[in-house]
Amino acid sequence: MTTETLNIREMCDAFEVTPRTLRFYEAKELLFPIREGQKRLFTKRDRARLKLILRGKRFGFSLEEIRKLLDLYHMNDGQEEQLSQTYVLAEMHLADMEAQKAELEVAIAELKEQMAWGAEKLSKMAKGKTVAA
Amino acid sequence: MTTETLNIREMCDAFEVTPRTLRFYEAKELLFPIREGQKRLFTKRDRARLKLILRGKRFGFSLEEIRKLLDLYHMNDGQEEQLSQTYVLAEMHLADMEAQKAELEVAIAELKEQMAWGAEKLSKMAKGKTVAA
DNA sequence: CGTTACGTTTACGTGCGCGTCAACTTTGCT
DNA sequence: AGCAAAGTTGACGCGCACGTAAACGTAACG
Numbered sequence: 001m002t003t004e005t006l007n008i009r010e011m012c013d014a015f016e017v018t019p020r021t022l023r024f025y026e027a028k029e030l031l032f033p034i035r036e037g038q039k040r041l042f043t044k045r046d047r048a049r050l051k052l053i054l055r056g057k058r059f060g061f062s063l064e065e066i067r068k069l070l071d072l073y074h075m076n077d078g079q080e081e082q083l084s085q086t087y088v089l090a091e092m093h094l095a096d097m098e099a100q101k102a103e104l105e106v107a108i109a110e111l112k113e114q115m116a117w118g119a120e121k122l123s124k125m126a127k128g129k130t131v132a133a
Numbered sequence: 134m135t136t137e138t139l140n141i142r143e144m145c146d147a148f149e150v151t152p153r154t155l156r157f158y159e160a161k162e163l164l165f166p167i168r169e170g171q172k173r174l175f176t177k178r179d180r181a182r183l184k185l186i187l188r189g190k191r192f193g194f195s196l197e198e199i200r201k202l203l204d205l206y207h208m209n210d211g212q213e214e215q216l217s218q219t220y221v222l223a224e225m226h227l228a229d230m231e232a233q234k235a236e237l238e239v240a241i242a243e244l245k246e247q248m249a250w251g252a253e254k255l256s257k258m259a260k261g262k263t264v265a266a
Numbered sequence: 267c268g269t270t271a272c273g274t275t276t277a278c279g280t281g282c283g284c285g286t287c288a289a290c291t292t293t294g295c296t
Numbered sequence: 297a298g299c300a301a302a303g304t305t306g307a308c309g310c311g312c313a314c315g316t317a318a319a320c321g322t323a324a325c326g
Contacts, residue, residue: 008303019303024284038291038304055240058233060193063283072247080258087251090244097241100191104234107188111227114205118220125213141273152273157314171274171321196313 005034005041015050025053030067045074059097069093138167138174148183158186163200178207192230202226 008019025031026040030053033040042050049070056066072086141152155173158164163186166173175183182203189199204219 018285020284020286023304028283037293039293040303055236057283058193058236059240060191072244072251075251080255083251083258084255087248087255090248090251094241094244094248097237097244101234101237101241103188103191104230104237107192108227108230108234111205111223111230115220115223115227118205118208118216118223122213122217122220125216151315153314153316156274161313170323173273190313 005043006047008040008042011042011046011050014047015054017050017054022050025050025063028063028067030063030070049074059100061093065093138176139180141173141175144175144179144183147180148187150183150187155183158183158196161196161200163196163203182207192233194226198226 006014008022011017011022012019022031022033022040022042026033031042031046031049033042033046035041052070052073053063053066056069057063061069068086068089071082072090075083075086139147141155144150144155145152155164155166155175159166159173164175164179164182166175166179168174185203185206186196186199189202190196194202201219201222204215205223208216208219
């Protein structure tokens with residue numbers, strides 16, 4: 001089987017982050033690498049979590065928000081109260097993400113429109129130059 | 134006709150930002166309110182720009198990136214060189230936004246899946262409680 | 267004419283997400 | 297045994313996007 005755990009360098013290379021970032025995330029309780037002596041070993045679980053962390057960041061969530069959300073993905077036995085709270089949180093994030101998607105579609109359409117305008121202007125300018133030359 | 138320009142408070146209320154934020158954006162050359170004596174008056178153009186600024190922020194762009202992009206939306210007479218540079222920038226942002234949209238769709242699907250899992254778990258727990266009671 | 271409300275500048279403070287040393291083990295060659 | 301490579305723990309620094317407080321201007325109102 002392929003390597004079960006990754007050391008810090010392998011983990012960094014795999015996700016394009018720095019060691020500092022991984023230690024920082026551990027300090028913030030986003031990751032929980034196991035220890036072999038003093039060194040960190042990142043498990044499959046850490047890899048899954050880091051993927052979600054980086055994704056969450058791209059969508060503008062804070063590390064603290066992400067930390068709470070990760071519970072939903074890695075909760076095996078949580079208390080009902082906590083699970084239901086996390087569920088509510090997830091609903092909010094889902095709503096947020098769907099709103100973001102809708103907004104994104106509008107923004108993309110508008111940007112495309114503007115770019116078409118810009119492209120036309122550029123082509124006219126090029127024409128003018130050619131004629132002038 | 135409705136008020137042509139907004140003072141700082143009206144502008145803040147309209148966009149749910151603080152005066153500090155508006156002054157900060159002006160200092161960063163994202164907004165250009167006109168002056169009536171010492172006071173700022175925000176024009177329609179400022180409103181359009183602020184809308185784009187806030188949208189850009191939601192999508193994780195920095196104020197500096199947004200500033201450059203705004204040129205595309207408000208360029209009437211720019212030089213060809215500058216326009217074409219801005220165009221390239223816009224292409225990159227467009228690609229970024231479309232990638233984000235794709236990623237967002239995946240994330241939404243995954244989160245929904247997890248929530249279904251959580252919902253099932255919650256319903257089982259509720260059942261257990263009812264039976265136990 | 268005072269004071270209240272709204273706005274302004276200047277400047278230092280703050281939270282987040284790391285970057286960047288410094289000083290120290292631990293590990294693996296040779 | 298010696299030494300470089302890789303990793304570790306502090307601890308301070310930094311850029312961004314504002315928050316916040318101080319001190320001042322000015323315009324309106326009773």
